[in-house]
Amino acid sequence: MQHFDVYPTVTWSAGPGCHGGCGQKLYVQDGKLIKVEGDESHPFNQGRSCPRVLALTQYMYHPDRITQPLKRVGKRGQGNFEPISWDEAFDICEQRMKQIRDRFGAEAMVFAQGTGRDIGGPISFLTYSYGSPNWSQLGLSGQSCYTPRLGAMKAVMGDFTVTDCSQFLEKRYDDPAWRRPEVIMVWGQNPPNGCPDAFMGHWIVDCMRMGTKIISVDPRHTWMTTRSAHHLQLRPGTGGALALGMLNVIIEKDLYDKAFVEKWTVGFNRLRQRARDYPPDKVAAITGVPSKTIEAAATLYATSKPAAVHWGVPVDMEPEGTSVAHAIICLWSITGNIDLPGGNVIARPSHGVSSYPYSTEELVELYGEDLVKKLTKKRIGADTYPMVKHFRGWAHPDMVIDQIDSGKPYPIKGAWIQTANILGGQAARARLHYEALKKLDFVVVVDLFHNPTSMALADIFLPAATFAEKNSFRAWWAPLSVIQKRVQVGECKSDWEINFEMAKRFNPEGMKKWRTVEDLFNERLASSGMTFRQLAEKGGWAMPEDGPFKPYHRHERGLLRKDGRPGFETDSGKVELYCSTYESWGLDPLPHYVEPPQSPTATPDLFKKYPLIMITGARSQIYFHSEHRGIPWLREKEPDPLVQIHPDTAKNYAIDDGEWVYIKNDLGRVKRKAKLTRKVHRSHIQTRHGWWLPERSGPEPDLFGVWDYQINQLIPGPQCSSSGFGGGQYKTTLVTLEKITDAGANHG
Numbered sequence: 001m002q003h004f005d006v007y008p009t010v011t012w013s014a015g016p017g018c019h020g021g022c023g024q025k026l027y028v029q030d031g032k033l034i035k036v037e038g039d040e041s042h043p044f045n046q047g048r049s050c051p052r053v054l055a056l057t058q059y060m061y062h063p064d065r066i067t068q069p070l071k072r073v074g075k076r077g078q079g080n081f082e083p084i085s086w087d088e089a090f091d092i093c094e095q096r097m098k099q100i101r102d103r104f105g106a107e108a109m110v111f112a113q114g115t116g117r118d119i120g121g122p123i124s125f126l127t128y129s130y131g132s133p134n135w136s137q138l139g140l141s142g143q144s145c146y147t148p149r150l151g152a153m154k155a156v157m158g159d160f161t162v163t164d165c166s167q168f169l170e171k172r173y174d175d176p177a178w179r180r181p182e183v184i185m186v187w188g189q190n191p192p193n194g195c196p197d198a199f200m201g202h203w204i205v206d207c208m209r210m211g212t213k214i215i216s217v218d219p220r221h222t223w224m225t226t227r228s229a230h231h232l233q234l235r236p237g238t239g240g241a242l243a244l245g246m247l248n249v250i251i252e253k254d255l256y257d258k259a260f261v262e263k264w265t266v267g268f269n270r271l272r273q274r275a276r277d278y279p280p281d282k283v284a285a286i287t288g289v290p291s292k293t294i295e296a297a298a299t300l301y302a303t304s305k306p307a308a309v310h311w312g313v314p315v316d317m318e319p320e321g322t323s324v325a326h327a328i329i330c331l332w333s334i335t336g337n338i339d340l341p342g343g344n345v346i347a348r349p350s351h352g353v354s355s356y357p358y359s360t361e362e363l364v365e366l367y368g369e370d371l372v373k374k375l376t377k378k379r380i381g382a383d384t385y386p387m388v389k390h391f392r393g394w395a396h397p398d399m400v401i402d403q404i405d406s407g408k409p410y411p412i413k414g415a416w417i418q419t420a421n422i423l424g425g426q427a428a429r430a431r432l433h434y435e436a437l438k439k440l441d442f443v444v445v446v447d448l449f450h451n452p453t454s455m456a457l458a459d460i461f462l463p464a465a466t467f468a469e470k471n472s473f474r475a476w477w478a479p480l481s482v483i484q485k486r487v488q489v490g491e492c493k494s495d496w497e498i499n500f501e502m503a504k505r506f507n508p509e510g511m512k513k514w515r516t517v518e519d520l521f522n523e524r525l526a527s528s529g530m531t532f533r534q535l536a537e538k539g540g541w542a543m544p545e546d547g548p549f550k551p552y553h554r555h556e557r558g559l560l561r562k563d564g565r566p567g568f569e570t571d572s573g574k575v576e577l578y579c580s581t582y583e584s585w586g587l588d589p590l591p592h593y594v595e596p597p598q599s600p601t602a603t604p605d606l607f608k609k610y611p612l613i614m615i616t617g618a619r620s621q622i623y624f625h626s627e628h629r630g631i632p633w634l635r636e637k638e639p640d641p642l643v644q645i646h647p648d649t650a651k652n653y654a655i656d657d658g659e660w661v662y663i664k665n666d667l668g669r670v671k672r673k674a675k676l677t678r679k680v681h682r683s684h685i686q687t688r689h690g691w692w693l694p695e696r697s698g699p700e701p702d703l704f705g706v707w708d709y710q711i712n713q714l715i716p717g718p719q720c721s722s723s724g725f726g727g728g729q730y731k732t733t734l735v736t737l738e739k740i741t742d743a744g745a746n747h748g
């Protein structure tokens with residue numbers, strides 16, 4: 001056996017893709033990664049790995065991997081690129097982006113990211129160093145991923161919560177301070193598949209093994225719903241009504257936690273009044289969940305202590321995502337399940353470390369007053385939506401694309417796209433994004449592989465590193481971890497390195513305080529009392545110590561508020577069931593329900609033409625959004641783009657299992673292979689997003705078959721929520737089916 005070394009590190013970003021933070025062991029031989037295994041000593045995953053991380057060697061050394069910077073030659077979209085040096089690539093980006101800044105102002109460049117890998121730090125850093133207010137998750141309609149839930153929690157209770165599966169404790173389930181949740185209400189999430197939002201789905205499975213009961217809120221049957229005490233099989237997009245119906249039951253039956261409500265909440269009577277508008281019978285008619293089931297599930301949840309709610313992205317994608325989130329926050333608040341072991345525990349970044357500066361003071365210090373003024377004056381959407389203005393620094397995705405298209409109120413001339421496949425999966429209205437982005441003068445894509453977005457748009461392509469090839473750090477909840485570089489592939493660089501170099505070119509004065517990327521890491525890590533190297537030497541991770549960054553009972557101990565008084569970090573110091581912040585933003589201060597914009601009752605005529613509700617994007621363990629279609633070990637498990645159809649429904653369209661079909665609506669048609677299954681309701685279909693075929697031709701017009709298979713061509717927009725956050729119509733689009741009869745049609 002030849003010698004190899006084993007190095008511990010933490011995954012985040014390129015490779016598996018996800019939001020997790022699993023400890024992994026990298027087996028390295030002669031400078032090459034030969035195998036990955038879960039690290040048993042890491043408290044996050046306790047030795048587990050997902051299929052995507054186990055396939056890392058195939059991903060890293062894939063023949064299609066881009067390992068040198070590329071410059072487009074010939075016309076955009078023709079697929080002709082030539083390798084250039086990093087110096088030349090950086091020079092071209094600097095020159096072209098400075099031209100845009102000089103002529104049109106820094107706001108004419110948009111900096112676009114995908115979902116939250118370790119990109120938020122590097123990309124906001126670059127955006128602000130360049131001087132643009134327009135940092136966006138471009139394409140994600142209504143910013144409908146986590147941000148609506150986060151914004152609602154911040155406004156209503158001043159902090160974020162997660163289901164307590166002992167993840168803040170080093171000894172995990174063995175720590176006597178932890179209690180197992182009696183009940184976990186899993187609301188619009190499929191935990192074993194997705195591991196979203198810094199939460200490992202398998203923790204819920206662990207709790208189930210120890211005796212936790214599950215209440216599932218999901219229109220489909222999944223592994224988890226079939227093991228639930230109650231499965232609330234609601235119509236997609238009606239969770240707001242369901243949550244209000246459960247509040248009604250809990251309040252009217254007197255099942256709420258009176259002591260907690262009295263001491264720690266405001267607005268209970270007004271919430272009670274509002275919930276009276278949602279009696280179980282009425283809610284049953286809206287959601288399709290029998291009233292008896294609503295009552296039973298609400299009763300089980302409210303009479304179990306501790307109990308927790310674990311929620312997913314369908315909450316955000318409801319028409320009023322921030323209001324649905326508000327209703328669910330009221331559920332865990334009036335049952336007193338906050339900040340206690342086994343409940344919805346308050347989550348803060350470990351050791352107070354954040355990878356990017358959010359506070360106004362930090363921004364002023366780093367980039368000056370002018371930028372901060374621009375952030376509220378010129379950031380797209382900040383004027384229109386108070387929640388966009390006051391929560392997080394993101395420009396509003398739907399408004400950004402409309403502005404790129406119209407050039408009004410000011411022109412957008414360039415885009416820096418990093419960790420996002422806008423055309424291949426992120427964007428609703430995919431065709432509009434394509435047409436509009438084509439108009440830009442200059443586009444940089446930073447990625448690991450070509451995809452439809454880079455092929456159609458990139459002028460410069462910069463090759464990024466996987467997690468095994470980079471230094472970085474991670475402070476999304478706990479533990480605080482460092483990611484350590486163990487191998488090098490080609491000339492690839494980390495997102496931090498790339499953006500650090502570009503930031504120096506745009507803001508040389510401001511960048512003088514850091515000589516290297518590691519200096520910057522050390523500054524961000526300062527509140528932990530450790531440097532990057534010290535944390536690495538300690539084993540690579542650290543759990544928070546007792547204080548503001550570690551549960552439990554912090555509101556009682558005065559550890560949550562800046563002024564040190566007991567209570568929550570809101571104006572009233574309490575959980576605001578009646579939310580004064582929403583009120584000050586011109587939003588309904590109480591939760592309410594809005595029907596999806598396309599639905600059997602909202603648009604009956606459209607429903608006649610398109611009688612199926614399409615759910616898209618329920619996560620697969622095999623793929624991360626549009627990634628991994630080219631990785632042999634993964635593709636083998638799920639080779640074709642499937643659509644789940646109930647057998648009775650399929651019969652109506654004369655569709656057999658395994659036949660190819662079109663999914664259609666007024667926006668177009670997309671190919672799928674039928675998978676007949678009773679897992680979906682008769683009136684719904686479900687299909688995954690992110691399909692393109694790396695094996696097909698890249699250059700225009702084919703763009704890897706994206707226009708044949710990209711379901712987001714059918715997803716309408718713009719978002720429909722009054723707060724500006726939420727309301728992407730990814731789970732509630734009306735469609736119909738048609739069998740493809742042309743025997744010769746090429747299905748990829």
Ligand SMILES: Nc1nc2c(c(=O)[nH]1)N[C@H]1C(S)=C(S)[C@@H](COP(=O)(O)OP(=O)(O)OC[C@H]3O[C@@H](n4cnc5c(=O)[nH]c(N)nc54)[C@H](O)[C@@H]3O)O[C@H]1N2
Nearest residue numbers: 115188189190194196236237312313314618619623624625
């Ligand atoms: N392997 C893998 N992991 C991932 C991702 C990935 O692509 N692959 N993506 C990551 C990202 S960015 C995110 S946001 C998360 C998302 O992961 P989740 O939050 O789990 O969301 P989904 O998988 O979209 O849907 C979860 C469940 O909600 C159900 N559902 C659909 N519509 C509704 C509805 O209207 N109401 C309710 N109550 N339920 C509904 C679906 O049937 C599905 O079973 O996963 C992250 N993790």
Ligand SMILES: Nc1nc2c(c(=O)[nH]1)N[C@H]1C(S)=C(S)[C@@H](COP(=O)(O)OP(=O)(O)OC[C@H]3O[C@@H](n4cnc5c(=O)[nH]c(N)nc54)[C@H](O)[C@@H]3O)O[C@H]1N2
Nearest residue numbers: 013014114115145419420421426446464616617625626689
């Ligand atoms: N129909 C439908 N569409 C959806 C959803 C849905 O439920 N239904 N979900 C939406 C949601 S919640 C989200 S968050 C978006 C996600 O949308 P995206 O985040 O755009 O999804 P990905 O397909 O993962 O694209 C990421 C791209 O970044 C590259 N990449 C991965 N890691 C790194 C890295 O570390 N550095 C760099 N530079 N590049 C990297 C990948 O190769 C890939 O090309 O999709 C949305 N789209």
Ligand SMILES: [Mo]
Nearest residue numbers: 115145146313
């Ligand atoms: Mo997401």
